[in-house]
Structure formats: C-alpha cells, structure tokens
Amino acid sequence: MNRLQRLLNSSVGAKVMVATTGLLLFGFVIVHLLGNLQIYRGQEAMNSYAKMLHDLGPLLWLARLLLLAIFVVHLGLAIRLHRANRQARPEPYYVQHTAHREPFHQRRVKATRMMVITGVVILLFVLFHLMHFTFGWINPQAYGKHDEAGRHDVFGMVISGFQNPAITLTYVVAMLLLGWHLFHGAVSTLQSLGLTHPVWRPVVEKVLWALLIFVVVGNCFIPLSILLGLWPPGG
Amino acid sequence: MKLTLHIWRQPDRNSPGRLVTYQLDGVSPDMSFLEMLDLLNEQLASSGQDPVAFDHDCREGICGMCSLVINGVPHGPLQGTTTCQLHMRHFRDGDHIYIEPFRAKAFPVIKDLVVDRSAFDRIIEAGGYISTNVGSAPEANTIPVPKEEADTAFDAATCIGCGACVAACPNASAMLFVAAKVAHFAHLPHGQPERRRRVLRMVEEMDRQGFGNCSNYEECEAACPKEISVKFIAEMNREYLRALCSPAADQV
Ligand code: HEM
Ligand code: SF4
Numbered sequence: 001m002n003r004l005q006r007l008l009n010s011s012v013g014a015k016v017m018v019a020t021t022g023l024l025l026f027g028f029v030i031v032h033l034l035g036n037l038q039i040y041r042g043q044e045a046m047n048s049y050a051k052m053l054h055d056l057g058p059l060l061w062l063a064r065l066l067l068l069a070i071f072v073v074h075l076g077l078a079i080r081l082h083r084a085n086r087q088a089r090p091e092p093y094y095v096q097h098t099a100h101r102e103p104f105h106q107r108r109v110k111a112t113r114m115m116v117i118t119g120v121v122i123l124l125f126v127l128f129h130l131m132h133f134t135f136g137w138i139n140p141q142a143y144g145k146h147d148e149a150g151r152h153d154v155f156g157m158v159i160s161g162f163q164n165p166a167i168t169l170t171y172v173v174a175m176l177l178l179g180w181h182l183f184h185g186a187v188s189t190l191q192s193l194g195l196t197h198p199v200w201r202p203v204v205e206k207v208l209w210a211l212l213i214f215v216v217v218g219n220c221f222i223p224l225s226i227l228l229g230l231w232p233p234g235g
Numbered sequence: 236m237k238l239t240l241h242i243w244r245q246p247d248r249n250s251p252g253r254l255v256t257y258q259l260d261g262v263s264p265d266m267s268f269l270e271m272l273d274l275l276n277e278q279l280a281s282s283g284q285d286p287v288a289f290d291h292d293c294r295e296g297i298c299g300m301c302s303l304v305i306n307g308v309p310h311g312p313l314q315g316t317t318t319c320q321l322h323m324r325h326f327r328d329g330d331h332i333y334i335e336p337f338r339a340k341a342f343p344v345i346k347d348l349v350v351d352r353s354a355f356d357r358i359i360e361a362g363g364y365i366s367t368n369v370g371s372a373p374e375a376n377t378i379p380v381p382k383e384e385a386d387t388a389f390d391a392a393t394c395i396g397c398g399a400c401v402a403a404c405p406n407a408s409a410m411l412f413v414a415a416k417v418a419h420f421a422h423l424p425h426g427q428p429e430r431r432r433r434v435l436r437m438v439e440e441m442d443r444q445g446f447g448n449c450s451n452y453e454e455c456e457a458a459c460p461k462e463i464s465v466k467f468i469a470e471m472n473r474e475y476l477r478a479l480c481s482p483a484a485d486q487v
C-alpha cells in the first residue's frame with residue numbers, strides 16, 4: 001500500500017500511471033475500431049457481432065467498469081499534474097518563445113499544450129457517443145429496432161445515424177482531436193515509461209504512429225463513407 | 236551597435252517587478268552578452284542609477300551561474316551555449332532584446348535577474364553524491380568501466396546545474412537536471428551501492444521543492460547549454476520504478 005501511495009503521489013509515478021492508462025485507452029480505441037469495421041461485412045455480420053458482445057453479460061459489465069476506472073485514473077491524474085504544473089510557474093514570461101528550432105518539434109509543443117483541452121473534448125465526445133448509440137437519445141427513431149433474426153439492429157442504427165451530416169461532422173471532428181491528443185500522447189508514453197533501448201524505441205515509435213493513423217483514418221472513414229453514400233452499396 | 240534593452244527590474248523577492256527599457260550605444264559585436272550588461276551597468280552607475288543585478292562567475296561556460304532568459308529562451312538564441320558564451324555578433328544593430336529572470340516557483344527572484352537556485356542544492360543533498368572513503372588515489376584500472384558506460388555517464392555528467400531546463404520548461408519541471416544526476420551515477424560502478432535510494436530520494440525531494448512535472452515538451456533539451464538528452468528522463472523514470480519495487484523503498 002505504501003508503495004502504491006508513493007507511486008501515485010510522486011511526479012514520476014503519476015506520469016507513469018497517466019502513460020499506462022493512456023496506452024490502455026489507446027488499445028481500447030484500436031479494438032473498438034476493429035469491431036466497428038464489421039460494418040463493412042454487412043448487416044448480418046455487424047448484428048451478430050453486437051449480439052455476441054451483449055451475450056457476454058457480466059463479462060461485458062466487468063469490461064465496462066474496468067474501462068471506466070482506467071478513464072477516471074487517466075483523467076484524474078492528468079488534471080492533478082496539470083494543476084501542479086501551472087502552479088510551478090506562477091509568473092509567465094513576457095516573451096513566450098519555444099527553444100525548439102525544428103517545425104516538427106514546435107507542432108508537438110502545441111499538441112502538448114492542448115492536452116487538457118483535447119482530453120476534455122474527448123470526454124464530452126464519449127458522453128455524446130454513449131447518448132447516441134448506447135442510450136439512443138440522439139437519434140431515437142433509429143434506436144431499438146430489430147432485424148429479421150430478432151437481434152438488435154445495430155447496423156441500421158449506425159447507417160441511419162451517420163446519414164445525418166451534423167452527427168457525422170461531430171464524429172469526424174472528435175476523431176481529429178483524438179488524433180491530436182495522441183500525436184503527443186503516443187510517443188510521450190514511451191518517454192514516461194522509460195523505453196530508451198536504441199533498437200526497440202524507434203521500432204515501437206513507428207508502430208504507434210501507424211496505429212495512430214489507423215485509428216484516426218478508420219474512425220473518420222466509417223461515418224464519412226456512410227454520409228457520402230459509399231456504404232451500404234445501393235443504400 | 237545600438238540596442239534597445241527591455242530588462243526585468245525587481246527590487247527584492249516580495250516586491251512586484253516590471254520591464255524597464257534602456258538604450259545602449261557603443262556595443263561591440265565581440266562583446267559577450269554579460270560584457271554588454273557590464274557596459275550598461277557602468278553607464279547606470281556613473282549616472283547614479285541602480286545597476287542591473289545578474290548572476291555570473293566563471294564566464295567560460297562551466298560554472299552554471301549565469302542565467303537570463305533572452306527573448307524568451309534561457310541562455311539566448313545560440314544552441315548549446317551559456318549566456319556568458321553568447322556574443323553580441325549574434326544580434327543586429329537596432330535590435331530589441333528582452334531580458335528576464337528564470338521564472339519558477341522553486342526559483343524565487345532575489346533581485347532583478349538573480350534567482351535563488353538553492354532548490355537544486357537541496358535535491359543534490361538528498362542523494363546526488365556517493366559515500367566513500369577518500370584516501371590516496373587508487374590504481375587507475377582496479378575498477379574497470381566499459382567505454383560505452385563511461386561515455387553515457389560523461390554525457391550526463393556534463394550538466395552544470397544552471398537551471399535553464401527549469402526555466403525553459405512550460406511546467407517549470409526540474410526533471411532534466413535530476414535525470415542527468417541520477418543517470419551520471421547509475422552508469423558508474425561507484426554509484427551502485429546507493430543507486431536505488433538515490434533516485435527515490437532525489438525524485439521525492441524534487442517534488443517537495445515545488446517544481447512542475449514533465450509533460451515531455453522536450454524544451455529543456457533544446458535550451459540546455461550542455462545539450463543533455465531527454466533520454467535520461469526516460470531512464471530516471473525507469474530507475475524510479477525499479478527502486479520503488481526494490482527493498483530500498485522500505486528504507487527511505
Ligand atoms: C480515448 C481517450 C483517451 C486516450 C486514448 C488518451 C491517451 C493518452 C495518452 C497515450 C497519453 C500520454 C501519456 C504520457 O504523457 O505519457 C495521454 C496524456 C494525457 N491525457 Fe489522455 N487519453 C484519453 C482521454 C483523455 C481525457 C478524457 C483527458 C481529460 C482531461 C485526458 C487528458 C490527458 C492529459 C492532460 C495528458 C498529458 C499528461 C502529461 O503529460 O502531463 N486524456 N492521453
Ligand atoms: S540539464 Fe542542462 S539546462 Fe538543466 S541544469 Fe543541467 S546543464 Fe543546465
């Protein structure tokens with residue numbers, strides 16, 4: 001217990017926890033996208049995938065609780081660190097200037113400054129997303145329908161939702177902001193977790209960049225392809 | 236060269252400060268930045284005004300005393316140099332130059348551009364040393380140190396404790412400084428006995444001094460006059476986690 005307290009109270013420990021939970025959230029987003037790509041296999045595949053998840057019952061609830069806990073730790077510690085950081089520089093510089101010379105680094109500095117803002121927008125988006133597909137408040141006329149096999153028609157709900165330009169726009173903007181959050185976050189985790197190996201570090205960095213592009217492009221492509229009538233064919 | 240200087244003037248720790256503008260003529264491009272300030276101070280003193288207080292000692296880039304944030308960048312625009320080694324040829328005739336003190340809660344201003352950096356001393360006292368009996372010098376090769384380890388330790392050991400990393404960090408974090416000290420000892424045989432205790436003590440003392448936390452902006456590395464790499468911060472994080480899992484965590 002003493003050690004856990006020390007971990008959470010120290011600067012390094014809190015950073016490590018933000019990085020670990022951030023990485024777990026990133027992992028969840030990837031798996032979530034892989035699941036959602038079932039939509040391109042048609043109504044049958046999508047609805048049976050959704051039913052399979054629902055039939056997990058208590059396991060599904062366990063996963064949801066775990067995810068919530070991870071989210072709360074990430075957010076809570078990130079905000080605590082942010083507060084301490086602001087207190088550590090009570091008087092700002094008159095001239096604000098980055099010491100970095102290369103444009104890539106300057107862009108990363110901007111993304112880092114935006115972490116709390118992009119984070120809070122992601123939180124709001126997650127609530128919106130739950131209201132949309134889990135509670136069915138955003139687009140109620142498409143919610144609670146059933147397909148021919150008597151399963152919840154998730155496919156129809158998603159298609160109907162993203163045919164609405166305002167909803168699609170919300171999703172695309174949120175995903176771009178998630179990409180911005182991870183533009184700093186993905187590589188930052190390696191630093192926080194202490195990966196310095198000269199061979200593995202660059203490899204892992206490249207893998208994370210690829211996953212980041214996959215997440216942003218994939219999550220934007222689904223709503224856009226539906227809005228533009230590219231999917232479902234003839235729909 | 237003729238310059239317009241905007242310099243932070245603050246009478247003492249508890250009074251508010253402000254930027255004061257001075258015109259300075261007759262600056263030679265061969266002067267160092269501190270010599271330029273000496274010139275200004277001579278003129279201020281001879282006209283009965285209070286000279287600008289600033290820190291300096293060796294004036295050859297090794298002691299870490301000179302500070303100054305020049306146009307928003309600690310130690311000024313030249314990469315890998317201290318303020319004392321920055322020369323006026325890197326500025327142009329007619330330039331406006333803004334000179335501010337290092338700003339951090341843990342580094343309170345004493346007067347004008349001078350800040351109190353003893354928070355660093357307290358971190359060093361917490362663990363930035365090795366405990367050994369120093370007698371006569373031992374035979375040079377009794378403790379072999381692999382070349383790569385020695386090089387890494389030396390890269391970290393070049394830190395002069397100037398505090399520019401804190402000044403540059405948007406969070407006023409001291410992690411580059413502490414990481415350099417932790418890594419310096421962790422890569423040498425002499426640092427091994429106290430390795431775990433050292434990182435726990437130094438990191439936790441750093442936290443108590445009111446520095447911010449690293450967000451990996453990496454501004455410190457860009458501003459550091461000794462170009463200490465942020466890879467040492469990653470290494471310190473790893474060292475801290477290991478120490479927290481070791482028996483040393485019960486002792487300190
Ligand atoms: C799906 C949602 C999210 C994912 C995938 C995610 C991922 C990440 C990752 C990977 C990091 C890097 C950790 C590090 O710096 O080592 C990070 C940092 C951060 N996250 Fe998130 N995050 C999410 C949601 C949020 C939310 C809702 C907030 C709310 C405030 C937030 C605030 C932050 C902040 C402030 C940091 C920077 C901490 C620091 O470096 O000092 N994140 N996030
Ligand atoms: S790490 Fe660099 S900037 Fe920080 S105190 Fe050491 S020499 Fe100065």
Ligand code: FES
Pocket residue numbers: 290291292293294295296297298299300301317318319320
């Ligand atoms: S005065 Fe010693 S390093 Fe600048």
